[in-house]
Amino acid sequence: MGRLMAIEGRKNAQDAKRGKVFTKVIREISTAARLGGGDPKANPRLRVAVDKALAVNMTRDVIERAIKKATGELEGVSYEEIRYEGYAPGGVAVIVDCLTDNKVRTVADVRHAFNKCGGNLGTDGSVAFMFRKLGVLSFGPESNEDAITEAAIEAGADDVASYPEDGVIEVLTSPEAFDEVKAAMTAAGHVPLDAQVTMRADNDSKVEGEVAQQVKKMLDMLEDLDDVQDVYHNADLGDVAWT
Numbered sequence: 001m002g003r004l005m006a007i008e009g010r011k012n013a014q015d016a017k018r019g020k021v022f023t024k025v026i027r028e029i030s031t032a033a034r035l036g037g038g039d040p041k042a043n044p045r046l047r048v049a050v051d052k053a054l055a056v057n058m059t060r061d062v063i064e065r066a067i068k069k070a071t072g073e074l075e076g077v078s079y080e081e082i083r084y085e086g087y088a089p090g091g092v093a094v095i096v097d098c099l100t101d102n103k104v105r106t107v108a109d110v111r112h113a114f115n116k117c118g119g120n121l122g123t124d125g126s127v128a129f130m131f132r133k134l135g136v137l138s139f140g141p142e143s144n145e146d147a148i149t150e151a152a153i154e155a156g157a158d159d160v161a162s163y164p165e166d167g168v169i170e171v172l173t174s175p176e177a178f179d180e181v182k183a184a185m186t187a188a189g190h191v192p193l194d195a196q197v198t199m200r201a202d203n204d205s206k207v208e209g210e211v212a213q214q215v216k217k218m219l220d221m222l223e224d225l226d227d228v229q230d231v232y233h234n235a236d237l238g239d240v241a242w243t
Contacts, residue, residue: 152185
């Protein structure tokens with residue numbers, strides 16, 4: 001009985017996590033469609049959001065319904081984009097991007113996560129200058145670095161970075177060239193394991209021991225909030241494991 005309960009508990013936790021992922025993706029689809037129209041071919045942001053949805057096995061019916069709600073064909077909720085910036089323990093810079101239908105609730109939840117873990121919520125622009133926006137296409141250990149590099153140059157990418165410790169190869173682009181580079185890499189037979197426009201810090205901030213544990217706890221709390229879409233940071237947590 002105990003083993004069955006443990007299995008059921010893990011399944012419930014996995015289902016809950018999957019539900020949160022779906023919630024975040026649907027909000028991104030809705031916002032992208034509302035701002036740029038419901039045609040993914042003419043709306044790069046929506047195209048990226050739809051790709052994310054398909055990657056987590058969301059059905060096309062659910063995707064289409066979210067788009068129709070956002071464009072007014074069906075009744076739906078309108079979400080507002082909000083960014084919060086601040087510091088985690090150890091001087092770690094953190095950016096929190098949210099989509100919300102209730103700003104009062106969202107800022108209270110985000111502030112609670114910062115305060116509970118010894119961080120400080122800052123003002124607009126307080127840490128954003130430490131980050132840059134870029135497109136990242138990630139390829140796994142089985143990929144040929146020389147072939148990836150050659151294809152990336154042909155596609156117009158800005159840079160290629162390799163990480164021998166885990167075998168990952170990253171192709172880096174400007175946000176504007178992301179779609180074009182991704183399409184060219186895929187056409188050349190190099191399909192990325194993951195592709196997204198993200199924020200990367202110019203320099204990492206190394207933290208260790210209890211401070212690293214507190215930073216990880218805060219980042220986990222923020223990621224777990226329904227209104228939070230993305231959390232960016234410059235923490236180098238060393239041996240602290242990510243779950």
